[in-house]
Amino acid sequence: MQAHRNRLVSGAVFVCSAVVLLAAWHMAAKELSPLILPGPGATWARLMRLITSGEVARQLWISLRRTVVGFALAYFTALLLGLSMHRQRFVRLLLQPWLMAVQMVPTVIWLIFAVLWFGIAREKTPIFVVFIVCLPVVLVQIREGLMAIPQELVDLAALEPMSFVSYAVNVAWPSLRPFLLSAATLGFSFAWRSVVIAEFIGSNSGLGYQLSRSYHNLATDEVFAWALVLIVLMWLWQSLFVERWRYGRERTTTYRAL
Numbered sequence: 439m440q441a442h443r444n445r446l447v448s449g450a451v452f453v454c455s456a457v458v459l460l461a462a463w464h465m466a467a468k469e470l471s472p473l474i475l476p477g478p479g480a481t482w483a484r485l486m487r488l489i490t491s492g493e494v495a496r497q498l499w500i501s502l503r504r505t506v507v508g509f510a511l512a513y514f515t516a517l518l519l520g521l522s523m524h525r526q527r528f529v530r531l532l533l534q535p536w537l538m539a540v541q542m543v544p545t546v547i548w549l550i551f552a553v554l555w556f557g558i559a560r561e562k563t564p565i566f567v568v569f570i571v572c573l574p575v576v577l578v579q580i581r582e583g584l585m586a587i588p589q590e591l592v593d594l595a596a597l598e599p600m601s602f603v604s605y606a607v608n609v610a611w612p613s614l615r616p617f618l619l620s621a622a623t624l625g626f627s628f629a630w631r632s633v634v635i636a637e638f639i640g641s642n643s644g645l646g647y648q649l650s651r652s653y654h655n656l657a658t659d660e661v662f663a664w665a666l667v668l669i670v671l672m673w674l675w676q677s678l679f680v681e682r683w684r685y686g687r688e689r690t691t692t693y694r695a696l
């Protein structure tokens with residue numbers, strides 16, 4: 439009952455804040471040129487035209503495919519690297535400086551390298567940018583989860599040699615689960631931003647390219663429409679997947695405690 443009431447309150451607050459935001463947007467748009475700030479009505483009309491023409495679905499599929507491929511490669515690579523660095527001191531000493539260097543390089547530098555190595559308007563360019571940007575983000579979360587493993591389990595695993603898979607399933611997994619959620623949340627957010635940046639500069643398709651094309655054509659209402667598509671996608675990811683996963687995990691933890 440309390441949870442239902444909290445959801446109702448949250449929904450009401452969200453609706454009220456959205457109404458206030460739309461009103462402020464409408465008032466500001468009346469005072470400015472449409473080239474600077476189009477109104478909500480013009481933005482909505484453009485968005486509907488993009489949706490009905492099928493353009494949103496086509497470009498969304500292109501960007502989503504690149505994001506999922508690049509993020510999946512980064513996620514599983516980070517998982518393997520994290521476990522290897524956790525178990526083998528030599529691997530940790532070998533890779534840690536290079537991973538820190540990768541993390542410090544700005545995204546735009548990796549984008550320039552990707553264009554030089556793979557070419558502009560190539561599928562590998564945005565996928566590589568997503569991979570290289572998300573890899574250290576996910577790896578940090580996974581290493582924090584591995585550091586949270588109780589020392590008793592680590593000592594027990596050291597007494598009796600275990601295979602890599604057995605160690606990952608029986609020792610690492612219980613401590614890693616909550617950190618894998620954080621890795622997915624942060625990593626996927628970085629992935630979306632990275633693919634949009636990569637497509638904005640180094641592609642001829644995808645949501646980022648559509649933003650670039652609209653900007654250079656001075657179609658500000660279309661820029662706002664594509665921006666709304668990106669915002670809604672991130673909101674859906676957070677609400678439909680991340681929050682439900684977290685809610686299910688909390689219910690499971692409460693049930694076990696009882």
